[in-house]
Amino acid sequence: MSAIRTSPGLLTAPAALFLIVFMLVPVGLMLYVSTLERGAFGGVNWGQHTAIAYEKLLFERDLAGQIAFNSDYIAIILRSFRLAAITTAVTLALGIPTALYMASLTPRRAALMLFLVTVPFWTNLLVRNFAWILILRNGGPLDSALATTGLVTPPLDILYTPLATGIGLTYSFLPFMILPIYVALERIDRRLIEAAFDLGADRWRVLSRVVLPLAAPGIAAGAILVFVPCLGAYVSPELLGGGKSLMIGNLIQAQFGASRNWPFGAALALVLVLVLLVSLALLASVKRRERLAS
Amino acid sequence: MNETRHPLRLPGTAVLSALAMLFLYVPIIVLVVLSFNASDMTTIWTGFSLHWYAQALGNDTMLIAIGNSLTVAAAATILATAAATSAALGIARSGGRVRTAVEGLLGLPLLIPEIVTAVALLMLFVLVGVRLGLMSVILAHTVFCIPFAYYPIRSRLAALDPALGEAASDLYAPAWRRFMRIELPLLAPGIFAGALLAFISSLGDFVITYFVAGPGATTLPVYIYGMIRTGITPEVNALSTLLLLASVVVVAIVFRSGTTPANQTRGDKNS
Numbered sequence: 001m002s003a004i005r006t007s008p009g010l011l012t013a014p015a016a017l018f019l020i021v022f023m024l025v026p027v028g029l030m031l032y033v034s035t036l037e038r039g040a041f042g043g044v045n046w047g048q049h050t051a052i053a054y055e056k057l058l059f060e061r062d063l064a065g066q067i068a069f070n071s072d073y074i075a076i077i078l079r080s081f082r083l084a085a086i087t088t089a090v091t092l093a094l095g096i097p098t099a100l101y102m103a104s105l106t107p108r109r110a111a112l113m114l115f116l117v118t119v120p121f122w123t124n125l126l127v128r129n130f131a132w133i134l135i136l137r138n139g140g141p142l143d144s145a146l147a148t149t150g151l152v153t154p155p156l157d158i159l160y161t162p163l164a165t166g167i168g169l170t171y172s173f174l175p176f177m178i179l180p181i182y183v184a185l186e187r188i189d190r191r192l193i194e195a196a197f198d199l200g201a202d203r204w205r206v207l208s209r210v211v212l213p214l215a216a217p218g219i220a221a222g223a224i225l226v227f228v229p230c231l232g233a234y235v236s237p238e239l240l241g242g243g244k245s246l247m248i249g250n251l252i253q254a255q256f257g258a259s260r261n262w263p264f265g266a267a268l269a270l271v272l273v274l275v276l277l278v279s280l281a282l283l284a285s286v287k288r289r290e291r292l293a294s
Numbered sequence: 295m296n297e298t299r300h301p302l303r304l305p306g307t308a309v310l311s312a313l314a315m316l317f318l319y320v321p322i323i324v325l326v327v328l329s330f331n332a333s334d335m336t337t338i339w340t341g342f343s344l345h346w347y348a349q350a351l352g353n354d355t356m357l358i359a360i361g362n363s364l365t366v367a368a369a370a371t372i373l374a375t376a377a378a379t380s381a382a383l384g385i386a387r388s389g390g391r392v393r394t395a396v397e398g399l400l401g402l403p404l405l406i407p408e409i410v411t412a413v414a415l416l417m418l419f420v421l422v423g424v425r426l427g428l429m430s431v432i433l434a435h436t437v438f439c440i441p442f443a444y445y446p447i448r449s450r451l452a453a454l455d456p457a458l459g460e461a462a463s464d465l466y467a468p469a470w471r472r473f474m475r476i477e478l479p480l481l482a483p484g485i486f487a488g489a490l491l492a493f494i495s496s497l498g499d500f501v502i503t504y505f506v507a508g509p510g511a512t513t514l515p516v517y518i519y520g521m522i523r524t525g526i527t528p529e530v531n532a533l534s535t536l537l538l539l540a541s542v543v544v545v546a547i548v549f550r551s552g553t554t555p556a557n558q559t560r561g562d563k564n565s
Binding site: 007008009010011012013014015016018019020022023024025026027029030033043093094095097098100101102104111113114115116117118119120122123124125126127128130131132133134135141170171174175178203204207228229231232234235239248249252253256262265266269272273276280 | 303304306307308310311313314315317318319320321322324325328376377378380381383384385386387388392396399400402403405406407408409410411413414415416417418420421433434436437440444494497498500501505515518519522530531534537538541542544545546549
């Protein structure tokens with residue numbers, strides 16, 4: 001059993017092989033399937049390569065074979081981007097102040113708040129979105145609460161709108177924003193902050209010139225941790241959004257479910273992965289600049 | 295340092311973080327309160343009752359779903375934790391490119407959007423001929439459980455003094471005994487935390503399960519999804535509250551074990 005000491009390769013092999021077989025290979029397979037011809041009854045025709053899946057993102061063919069521009073899918077992709085961007089902005093606006101506040105607490109209190117932020121993060125995604133159905137539905141607590149203020153007349157009809165999807169997404173991913181920013185703030189050498197104060201900077205200047213730049217990798221990580229899963233979200237738009245706020249995730253699901261168009265579903269999934277890679281490259285460049293600056 | 299004069303305490307941060315916490319907890323509170331509602335109507339309060347809990351726990355289909363969830367979570371946790379422990383030990387002993395490559399591979403399931411993993415695995419299973427059922431769900435869950443199990447183990451390992459293992463070897467402990475008597479007991483809290491996180495991730499997963507589960511392999515989240523889609527009954531509130539309780543207990547245990555994200559960062563610094 002000296003393998004444990006002598007061969008790190010053998011120790012990493014089970015996990016590495018598992019992830020190659022069940023992660024890398026399937027993603028590669030997806031790339032391949034997206035270039036194939038769709039089978040007549042679902043599935044694909046092997047060896048029959050075509051770019052139709054990608055063409056379908058922009059164009060449609062009518063029965064006579066004429067190609068015409070089709071903005072339906074582009075609209076869904078743009079909507080996904082818009083909702084993901086808005087969600088990222090809202091979670092940033094809530095997440096940065098919350099993380100700053102947490103970092104200013106005593107260790108005991110900070111630990112308690114860390115726990116409180118983590119609980120919803122580990123709570124079932126379906127349960128969290130379902131809770132919003134309860135709150136947002138007509139006649140629900142929000143309706144009743146706002147009715148008592150007399151400012152609005154119920155029903156509000158928020159449920160099954162893009163706004164409801166946005167609320168669900170913000171709720172689902174807020175902890176993903178708070179946690180990395182808090183961790184980044186924790187890492188900052190407090191002496192740098194004290195030095196800035198000693199040199200006469202006021203709080204806002206310390207924040208904008210010292211704290212936020214040093215926390216930039218955490219902020220960037222949070223933004224990506226929110227933006228990426230939002231873009232591929234399936235549960236929130238499905239449960240809270242209704243037909244008019246479908247996102248890429250729902251479109252992908254539809255291709256593997258009702259539409260039985262694997263190549264198109266695979267092409268959409270790849271578009272999603274591509275966006276992810278670009279975002280990660282951007283994050284890496286932020287980190288590189290960070291390293292050069294220090 | 296006087297807390298009210300802390301340099302990071304800016305005007306408005308207290309208010310905004312209170313809002314953020316309110317936002318995070320109001321839905322949970324509403325859900326829990328309504329799960330004890332006596333009424334048939336999901337959102338109208340008529341009195342306290344455990345009726346929906348009794349109803350939920352007396353529902354055979356749901357009990358089967360819970361059984362499936364627990365079977366899958368237990369199997370995926372064991373597989374993922376074993377692979378992650380082994381990988382953590384291996385990675386600690388290797389360097390350079392191998393380390394970067396394997397760590398990149400281990401992080402992959404967290405980076406790829408769930409929906410993409412779900413459809414990619416579905417295609418793989420269908421094309422290779424793996425029957426969609428509990429087995430395919432267990433394999434898929436192991437994939438995304440590996441990183442959850444790995445990170446707490448790695449941070450625990452990073453905090454260990456390598457001299458302890460070396461001392462064991464110097465005293466002629468064979469590698470296996472060194473692992474069983476020295477490394478495993480010292481790593482145990484990290485392994486335990488990793489296993490719990492893997493378990494709760496598996497228990498809670500919906501998207502991937504929804505795609506790769508066959509007709510006989512409905513898990514609790516998939517079952518709840520069906521209930522939500524077909525019309526909300528207050529039974530879902532009770533079930534959701536039970537799931538919530540399970541999450542709170544697990545997260546509390548992980549926090550007490552000291553393998554929190556903040557500690558992990560400290561581990562990173564030392565490594």
